[in-house]
Amino acid sequence: MSTSEKAPLTPVLTKRWLSPQSWRLETYEKLEGYTAMRKALSAAPEQVIQMVKDAGLRGRGGAGFPAGVKWGFMPKDEEKPHYLVINADEGEPGTCKDIPLMMADPHALIEGCIIAAYAMRSHHCFIYVRGEALHPMRRLHAAVREAKQAGYLGHDILGSGFDLEMTVHAGAGAYICGEETALLDSLEGRRGQPRLKPPFPAASGLYAAPTTVNNVETIATVPSIINGGSDWFRAMGSEKSPGPKIYSVSGHVERPGQYEAPLGTTLRELLEMCGGMKDGIPLKFWTPGGSSTPLFTADHLDVALDFEGAAEAGSMLGTTAVQVFNETVSVPWAVMKWTQFYEHESCGKCTPCREGTFWLAQVLERMVDGRGSEEDIDTLLDVCDNIGGRSFCALGDAAVSPIQSGIKYFRDEFLALCESNRPARAAGTVASPEPVPGSDSQAAQPVGAQA
Amino acid sequence: MSSPKGGPAGGGAPKTATTFGEDTVAEARELISRYPQSRSALLPLLHLVQSVEGYVSQEGMTFCAEQLGLSEAEVAAVATFYTMYKRRPCGEHLVSVCTNTLCAAMGGDAIYKRLQQHLGSESAPLGHEDVAGTPGESGSVMLEHAECLAACDLAPVLQVNYEYFDNQTEDSAVELVDALRRGDKPHPTRGAPLSDFKTVERRLAGLLPEDDDEFWTDVDGPSQAVETMRGAQLAADRNWTAPAAPADVPLPEVEAK
Ligand SMILES: Cc1cc2nc3c(=O)[nH]c(=O)nc-3n(C[C@H](O)[C@H](O)[C@H](O)COP(=O)(O)O)c2cc1C
Ligand code: SF4
Ligand code: FES
Numbered sequence: 001m002s003t004s005e006k007a008p009l010t011p012v013l014t015k016r017w018l019s020p021q022s023w024r025l026e027t028y029e030k031l032e033g034y035t036a037m038r039k040a041l042s043a044a045p046e047q048v049i050q051m052v053k054d055a056g057l058r059g060r061g062g063a064g065f066p067a068g069v070k071w072g073f074m075p076k077d078e079e080k081p082h083y084l085v086i087n088a089d090e091g092e093p094g095t096c097k098d099i100p101l102m103m104a105d106p107h108a109l110i111e112g113c114i115i116a117a118y119a120m121r122s123h124h125c126f127i128y129v130r131g132e133a134l135h136p137m138r139r140l141h142a143a144v145r146e147a148k149q150a151g152y153l154g155h156d157i158l159g160s161g162f163d164l165e166m167t168v169h170a171g172a173g174a175y176i177c178g179e180e181t182a183l184l185d186s187l188e189g190r191r192g193q194p195r196l197k198p199p200f201p202a203a204s205g206l207y208a209a210p211t212t213v214n215n216v217e218t219i220a221t222v223p224s225i226i227n228g229g230s231d232w233f234r235a236m237g238s239e240k241s242p243g244p245k246i247y248s249v250s251g252h253v254e255r256p257g258q259y260e261a262p263l264g265t266t267l268r269e270l271l272e273m274c275g276g277m278k279d280g281i282p283l284k285f286w287t288p289g290g291s292s293t294p295l296f297t298a299d300h301l302d303v304a305l306d307f308e309g310a311a312e313a314g315s316m317l318g319t320t321a322v323q324v325f326n327e328t329v330s331v332p333w334a335v336m337k338w339t340q341f342y343e344h345e346s347c348g349k350c351t352p353c354r355e356g357t358f359w360l361a362q363v364l365e366r367m368v369d370g371r372g373s374e375e376d377i378d379t380l381l382d383v384c385d386n387i388g389g390r391s392f393c394a395l396g397d398a399a400v401s402p403i404q405s406g407i408k409y410f411r412d413e414f415l416a417l418c419e420s421n422r423p424a425r426a427a428g429t430v431a432s433p434e435p436v437p438g439s440d441s442q443a444a445q446p447v448g449a450q451a
Numbered sequence: 452m453s454s455p456k457g458g459p460a461g462g463g464a465p466k467t468a469t470t471f472g473e474d475t476v477a478e479a480r481e482l483i484s485r486y487p488q489s490r491s492a493l494l495p496l497l498h499l500v501q502s503v504e505g506y507v508s509q510e511g512m513t514f515c516a517e518q519l520g521l522s523e524a525e526v527a528a529v530a531t532f533y534t535m536y537k538r539r540p541c542g543e544h545l546v547s548v549c550t551n552t553l554c555a556a557m558g559g560d561a562i563y564k565r566l567q568q569h570l571g572s573e574s575a576p577l578g579h580e581d582v583a584g585t586p587g588e589s590g591s592v593m594l595e596h597a598e599c600l601a602a603c604d605l606a607p608v609l610q611v612n613y614e615y616f617d618n619q620t621e622d623s624a625v626e627l628v629d630a631l632r633r634g635d636k637p638h639p640t641r642g643a644p645l646s647d648f649k650t651v652e653r654r655l656a657g658l659l660p661e662d663d664d665e666f667w668t669d670v671d672g673p674s675q676a677v678e679t680m681r682g683a684q685l686a687a688d689r690n691w692t693a694p695a696a697p698a699d700v701p702l703p704e705v706e707a708k
Contacts, residue, residue: 007691014683015693021671039702047702054703081487093551093599103641103674124487131498131535131655132547132600134613135642135674141659142670167485170655172494172533175598189493189519191532207488229700236693244693246682250553250603257604257681273685291552323553323603337552341598 006262008269010236010244012224013217014260017104023139025146028107034152036223040115041160048119052222054230056242061087061178061215062289062318064241064307067222070212073202074120080209082122084113085187088129088136088216089171089178093291093341094321097246098216100258102129102136105220106143110166112219114152115226117164120212124165128183131171140168175345179393180213182347193349194393217246237263241306241317251286251324252278263306267296270305270322281326285409289318291338292398294405295331315405331410332417335402336364342399350392356383357399364403372418377407471514475503479518482657489519493529495656497536502652505586506537535655541648542582542591544631548609548624551599558620559607563596565621566628570594583632590632593648604678605640612651614642617676641676643669 016022016031028034040048053068074082086109090098102109113125129137144166147153155163169187176182177192184206186192205211221243225233234242241263247270250256254275261270267286277283285295288305294315296303303313310317325334343357360383366372384400391397407414479499483492496518500511512526519526530536537545548563549555564576570592571577577594584591602608605617609624616627617640630637636645660666677684686692 007686007689007693009682009686009689009691010693011683011686011691012693014680015686017675017680017683018687023670023674043702044705046705050703050705090601091599094553094603095599096601096603099601100674100676100679104679130601131533132597132610132613134651134654135615135672138643138654138659138670138672139674141657142666168657169491170494170498170657171535172497172655173535174533186494187491188488189490189529191529224696226702227700228696230703232694232696232700248604250606251557255678255681256606257678259682259685261682273682321603325556329556334552334556337550337555341551344598 008265008273009259009261011260012236012244013101013105013108013220013246014258016108017100022104023106023143025107025143025150028105028111032227033107034111034150036226037111037114037152038158040118040226041158041162045119045121048115048226051230052119052225055225055233056230056240057218057221057225057233058241058243058307059215060217060221060245060319061180062092062292062316064317067214067218070202070214071116071120073200074122074210074212075202076121078121081124081207082120083206083209083211084117084120084122084125085180085184085206085211085213086113086125086127086216086219087178087180087183087213088127088133089175089183090130090133090216091175091178092319092321093338094248094250094287094323095290095319096248096250096321097258097319099130099133099136101216101220101246102133103139106136106139107147108220108223109140109216110143110147110153112222113166114157114164115222116212116214116219118162122212123163124167126187126206127166127168128177128187129168129170130178131173137168137170144168174347175341176347176393176395179395182393183213184211191347193347194395196392238304238306238308240308245320247305247320247322249274249322249324252281252283252326252329253324254278264304264309266302266304267322267324268301271301271324277324277326281328283324284327284329285325285331285334285406287318287321287323288315290321291323291341292316292394292401293318294401295409297409330368331406331413332364333368335406336361336368338402339364339399342395346395346399350396352387353391353393353396353399356387356391356396359383360387360399360403367414367417370417372414374415374418376418377411377414381407470508470510471500471503475499475514476518478656478658479514483518485657490521493519493521493526494533497526497530497533498652498656499658501536501541502649502656502658504540505649506540537580537593539580540582540586542584542586542593543589543647544591544611544645545593545595545613545648546609546611546628546631547595547597547600547613549598549600549602549607550596553599553603554607557606559609562607562609562619562621562624563594566594566624569625570628583628589634592628592631604681605676611639611645612648613655614639614645614651614672616640617678639672641672641674643672 181195567576570583
């Protein structure tokens with residue numbers, strides 16, 4: 001293929017995944033592994049940060065904050081130790097890229113950590129791995145061991161004078177620990193609950209010392225930037241969202257999987273590569289970047305899936321976790337399931353989210369059970385208004401995304417669930433009064449419930 | 452390597468010495484030494500406790516408190532926050548079925564329900580975190596429903612002791628738990644050869660097999676699922692590549708600070 005032609009897939013992170021034992025140091029080094037580290041260690045830390053800034057690499061953990069800019073917030077002095085913490089807590093429903101990445105190519109992450117730590121003058125890096133991600137954790141432990149033996153970690157790395165310790169740390173099952181400040185509390189051995197920002201981690205993070213938290217995919221991208229340069233990186237993706245990105249396509253498609261494509265790829269293009277909808281059953285709704293990103297429909301097939309494109313179309317890019325649902329799936333049911341997830345994972349620190357998600361789940365369960373009323377839809381939206389933007393952390397905003405977008409695009413389906421209830425009531429055959437399974441009847445009125 | 456800090460004077464574990472012997476104390480100290488501040492080792496220590504007891508008992512919490520110089524209330528507040536710390540004895544195996552939306556729509560809810568009935572009965576299905584069989588005995592199985600296990604492209608999925616069994620059906624899941632109940636250890640789709648809950652909790656604590664062969668056998672357990680490599684494979688088949696990276700790109704010059 002000629003180089004001027006733009007390829008639909010651009011494997012950079014995933015290109016080594018096909019190699020036998022891709023997780024071994026030997027394989028990694030045959031495929032340019034640890035060359036970027038050598039290059040970075042021979043330059044000044046500021047040059048490394050500048051390179052990442054020039055490349056325009058944006059965080060892959062969901063929020064899309066420019067990585068180089070974040071690194072630049074770290075103090076230049078070393079009055080306190082600096083920490084680099086890798087967010088490997090992957091738990092956003094739909095998201096399934098960091099775990100295969102750590103299994104297939106753990107050394108890419110470790111090389112990225114060494115470069116990032118060097119740039120930020122950090123001498124201790126923690127990789128906080130979701131507890132359920134056992135096999136990736138094994139691969140990381142093995143990679144750290146190999147890297148140490150090769151002299152890439154520890155004291156005076158390759159005679160550069162730079163020291164770096166690395167600790168692989170297992171979480172214990174709590175989605176909220178993916179939120180970066182909750183993660184830091186968890187890493188300090190506490191309940192994982194978000195902290196007030198500011199201060200931001202760069203000023204006061206782990207042990208109240210300057211800290212940067214980055215996602216696995218963000219950091220694993222760094223070695224390729226150091227080697228290829230910013231122009232090369234920017235040859236993929238768009239002006240404001242440059243580079244390749246792993247799109248994780250799941251659900252009702254013929255060939256679900258991990259597809260690494262330039263940012264700005266559309267669902268139409270992804271579906272083509274995935275062999276289309278499973279058994280030809282038409283698309284109904286999908287998430288562009290996990291359950292926390294408002295739903296899209298078949299009207300959004302041509303939305304450019306980059307940070308700007310997804311936002312302009314009323315959603316968010318999130319983690320590019322593309323969950324595809326066909327016509328057989330009920331939207332209120334799917335929304336109920338996700339709401340139950342947020343209810344379960346709410347850390348309980350703030351009232352709007354703790355109480356609100358509980359009520360949202362109750363109302364949705366009742367509706368899906370066929371015992372809802374039209375007013376319940378308004379109740380849902382009212383409760384959402386009292387959570388979104390009023391919660392302590394972004395989990396609250398995330399929790400209302402599926403509901404608000406679900407009702408926006410599929411109100412009829414919610415109405416239809418209530419419809420069956422109406423004539424029954426009118427005719428006096430009142431629905432059975434027993435409580436919703438699992439309901440807690442003495443709990444307070446929902447926030448914003450009509451009198 | 453920094454020296455262990457933060458343990459109470461004396462370091463031993465008088466109150467809990469019966470369950471947690473000297474070896475466990477030594478392992479706890481080693482884990483603590485990996486962190487600049489000892490309290491950071493609390494999550495690993497709770498995993499270590501589970502590797503000994505199969506759950507976190509009151510005694511287990513006391514052990515952590517003693518090792519870290521924390522109050523028992525502080526430890527309990529943490530232990531109860533995280534779903535992976537079991538408050539009741541787990542079986543030899545832990546079976547976690549993903550019932551988050553995507554998996555549920557692809558059959559995960561049906562799998563969970565079927566396992567509940569299969570391991571319990573139609574009239575008395577096994578509940579969340581209930582055990583079929585007797586904890587501590589071979590073939591006992593704790594069942595739980597789990598949130599998204601980050602394997603949605605292989606839905607519906609379940610895990611046994613956190614090893615992945617991908618692309619499940621109701622029948623394959625029933626076969627799997629029957630094998631576990633018989634004392635067999637089917638190989639996961641992705642992961643190390645199946646062991647048991649307690650062994651895996653050691654790994655989560657951060658303690659890997661000391662034997663080199665065992666270490667690498669575990670590490671080299673399969674992971675290259677078709678789904679994982681689909682994009683990379685398609686690109687290889689079609690000869691699609693990222694733009695060629697130029698050689699020897701200099702890092703940008705910046706003014707020395
Ligand atoms: C509820 C919640 C869960 C999150 N989970 C994750 C996660 O599992 N992994 C991740 O990298 N970021 C997660 N984030 C985003 C992090 O807070 C943070 O923005 C990110 O780790 C920064 O890394 P990046 O700049 O490289 O993207 C989560 C955020 C919230 C609010
Ligand atoms: S929004 Fe929810 S998860 Fe976030 S702090 Fe409040 S209760 Fe906890
Ligand atoms: S929804 Fe089951 S693994 Fe993601």
